[in-house]
Amino acid sequence: MPLPPSTVSRSLLHTRTYRAQAFEREDGLLDIEAEIMDVKDYDFPSQMSESGVHNAGDPVHHMLMRVTIDKHYVIQDVVATYGAAPYRQHCTGIADAYRQLIGLSLVKGFKRAVREIMSRTAGCTHMTELTDILPTVAIQSMVKEARSAKQVAEESNASQQRPFQIDGCHALRSSGEVVRMFYPKWYEAAEHTEVVPE
Template identity: 45%
Template sequence: MPLSQPTVARKPMHNRSIQVHSFEREDGLWDIEAELIDTKSYDFNRNDGGIRPAGFAFHHMHVRITIDDTFQILEAEAAYDSAPFDGRCTEIAPVYQDLVGMNLLKSFRQQVKERFGTTSGCTHVSELTSVLPTVAIQSMSGRRRKDPNKTAKKPFMLGGCHAWRLDGPVTKEFYPQWYQGPTSEVQETVEAKSGNE
């Protein structure tokens, strides 16, 4: 369902587009590529005195990471197509190789903030990295659901959002052994699920 219609007249100003694509590689690893593009809906003055036309990207950044099945980052790269201060911005790109060694599921966003915060990184590239953990999880979700040992360890997503809350109907249906509703109801759910398998 879309947002409701605005009730006050307005004009477009700023546009941000973020796209992320993941790839399963032949060597068993995974690549995730993220892209951020900022444009304005009006012409504006450039720092060099020129005019930046409406719709022309003034931020256009890319990040690629390579991860293994444990979500460990093995390779990382940042690149720029456009930045407001050209080379002064883009010279920071090589430091994002320091993403290597981080794990997307272990305080990743906090580590990015600590390593690349303020003058140690690029605000927009660092912001772009924030989408990587959930995209990685979605990329591997089909494979993980087929894992016959999925019940041996509590699935990572349980308790992570409203739908996957431990006392909710989704957890009750798909992972009754981890469901935390009333005790009698939990036992009935587990027994019912076991009887259907």
């Protein structure tokens, strides 16, 4: 369902776009390709532009990253590149530094580790921000395999571990209808306290 239209006249200033895709590789690894793009809807002065003007619609930021992960969500390779950067080579020169993320797990303290390794002048603000979407994209990409593994585990009665997504969001709260329907073993009825009028 889209947002309702604005009740006040307005003009577009800025658009930020994220895009991520996951690819299953024939060697058993997974590639996640992600990009972030910022576009202004107005011209503005730029000393980095040959014309002295950054034109409306041309990307101000366009950062791209590919991480290759194994089935345990551990990063095996990283490629970072730039389609556009406000300070050109002064920004793009940091791309290879993102190879320091190799060996990190996307599901165990990843965001904190990235901030420690690539903080402040050690990294690019926008490239680092792009890494924030990688863990959830990786998890979503492994759903097919996870479901197959879950079916095998359930058939062998080996599944005794509480699914990690329970209590991770409102819809999947342990006392909610979704958990009651899909994860009945882990459903916990909400405690209702009786309100006694004074």
